[in-house]
Amino acid sequence: MAEHNDLGKFGEELAVAFLEENGYEILEVNWFFDKSEIDIIAQKGTTLAVVEVKTRSSLEFGLPQEFVKPKKIQLLLKAINEYVIQKDLDLEVRFDIIAIHKEGKEFVTDHIEDAFYHF
Numbered sequence: 001m002a003e004h005n006d007l008g009k010f011g012e013e014l015a016v017a018f019l020e021e022n023g024y025e026i027l028e029v030n031w032f033f034d035k036s037e038i039d040i041i042a043q044k045g046t047t048l049a050v051v052e053v054k055t056r057s058s059l060e061f062g063l064p065q066e067f068v069k070p071k072k073i074q075l076l077l078k079a080i081n082e083y084v085i086q087k088d089l090d091l092e093v094r095f096d097i098i099a100i101h102k103e104g105k106e107f108v109t110d111h112i113e114d115a116f117y118h119f
Contacts, residue, residue, distance in 0.1 A: 011055025011107075013041055015098040018109050024049065033082045034107035036075035040098075041083065048091040050080045052115070055100040055107075065112055073116055 016026055024042040031038045033117060040051035043067075052072070054064035097115040100107050 007055050007057060011098075012053050012099045012112075014100055014107060014109060015040060015051065015053045016057075017047075018098065018111065019051070021067055022111075028083075031079070031083065033079040034075075036079040038076060038079050038083070041064055041080070043091065046091055048077055048080075048084070048089060048093045049094045049096050049113075050093060051098055052076065053098045053100065057102050064101055065097045065110075065115065068115070 028041040
């Protein structure tokens with residue numbers, strides 16, 4: 001597996017642990033629909049969190065969250081709509097980004113709730 005794939009997988013594992021530590025129930029990891037993948041689908045209370053995880057080994061080329069492009073957002077919207085229909089859910093849906101980057105030997109996690117409204 002390529003190094004960037006290993007880093008991405010590691011970032012998703014950190015994100016799952018972070019969400020669980022903060023009271024989220026993980027419903028799905030790497031859920032696919034059509035041409036889209038949702039990294040994490042989690043629930044906290046009556047909110048369904050659609051979480052895109054971006055992990056970078058440095059900030060040299062920008063913040064991790066800056067790499068979530070409009071096309072990806074469109075695919076996530078389409079996919080979560082299908083998920084909600086399939087599971088017959090009646091929950092508030094929120095789109096989050098968990099941005100992870102390396103600082104020295106440590107990884108820093110930034111949970112951006114309602115992330116698509118912050119761009």
